[in-house]
Amino acid sequence: MTAPVFLVDSVPGPGETVLDGPEGRHAVSVRRLRAGEPVVLTDGRGSGAVGVVRAAEGKDRLVVEVTGEQSEPEPVPLITVVQALPKGDRGELAVETMTETGVDAIVPWAASRCITQWKGERAAKSLAKWRNTAREAGKQARRLRFPEVTDLMSTKQVAALLAEADFAAVLHEDRDAGSAPLASVELPASGRIVLVVGPEGGVSPEELAAFEEAGAKAYRLGWSVLRTSTAGTAATALLLGRTGRWS
Structure with missing residues (x-):
């Protein structure tokens, strides 16, 4: 199964980041993601960060270790x-x-x-x-x-x-x-x-x-x-x- 995608305001660089708010709540309480599972964070404008869940905290906070980046070029035509x-x-x-x-x-x-x-x-x-x-x-x-x-x-x-x-x-x-x-x-x-x-x-x-x-x-x-x-x-x-x- 491919990694689930979550929307962020700006794509984070390598290192630890936190996904919270409605997207964090969806990841933790609906998708029930746990440590070790892969995720992708995107701005919806063609850029993305590949990461691994480090921890799920509470009901709406996902700690992610960003390990790489992805991009989706503008399609033609x-x-x-x-x-x-x-x-x-x-x-x-x-x-x-x-x-x-x-x-x-x-x-x-x-x-x-x-x-x-x-x-x-x-x-x-x-x-x-x-x-x-x-x-x-x-x-x-x-x-x-x-x-x-x-x-x-x-x-x-x-x-x-x-x-x-x-x-x-x-x-x-x-x-x-x-x-x-x-x-x-x-x-x-x-x-x-x-x-x-x-x-x-x-x-x-x-x-x-x-x-x-x-x-x-x-x-x-x-x-x-x-x-x-x-x-x-x-x-x-x-x-x-x-x-x-x-x-």
């Missing part, structure tokens, strides 16, 4: 998924599985056909849930570089993001809309790939037109129609394989 807001907890499901799969950034999108709306206090709470989910999923996946979850974007802001991408795509299940297979397209070897996942009701014609004007074409994954909470994960896996990041 970068993959960003623009995720329309799903209903209920399916947003957290999408964030969790995309993070575990290897996405680099997630953009919440207020599409016109979204039933869920982020406004006021609900917007702040929902965004915090997405970011917490990405953080926890990153640790579960043993990542040292966690995906960024941006602020909520409008269609206009998403179009601007697509215009700056090295490759931009909108997932679209309707073959009559001219969508080509994503599996057959030529992908860039570097830069940023931006993929748009629409809501359950689909991307509206007006949104599709705005994205096409920004340089994003319509693509499909396969014969079956996936839910918005799973399409981004499936597409991310396809892109990771085709760009060589999974080789």
Whole structure:
């Protein structure tokens, strides 16, 4: 079993360090780590420290002897998924599985056909849930570089993001809309790939037109129609394989 990962503000150097607070509590009281077990401490930005537990003190204090360092370089190409807001907890499901799969950034999108709306206090709470989910999923996946979850974007802001991408795509299940297979397209070897996942009701014609004007074409994954909470994960896996990041 690989060493569990815990998040720290800054990665410690060689020698003894203490993991406390919520992460220490999780290590001691939930994971029940004991002396001699390996751990990894990361800042979530690509740097990590390898260590061995020296002692578990109380309920929330883990003494760790740092013995080495690890690093996770910035991936190439970068993959960003623009995720329309799903209903209920399916947003957290999408964030969790995309993070575990290897996405680099997630953009919440207020599409016109979204039933869920982020406004006021609900917007702040929902965004915090997405970011917490990405953080926890990153640790579960043993990542040292966690995906960024941006602020909520409008269609206009998403179009601007697509215009700056090295490759931009909108997932679209309707073959009559001219969508080509994503599996057959030529992908860039570097830069940023931006993929748009629409809501359950689909991307509206007006949104599709705005994205096409920004340089994003319509693509499909396969014969079956996936839910918005799973399409981004499936597409991310396809892109990771085709760009060589999974080789």
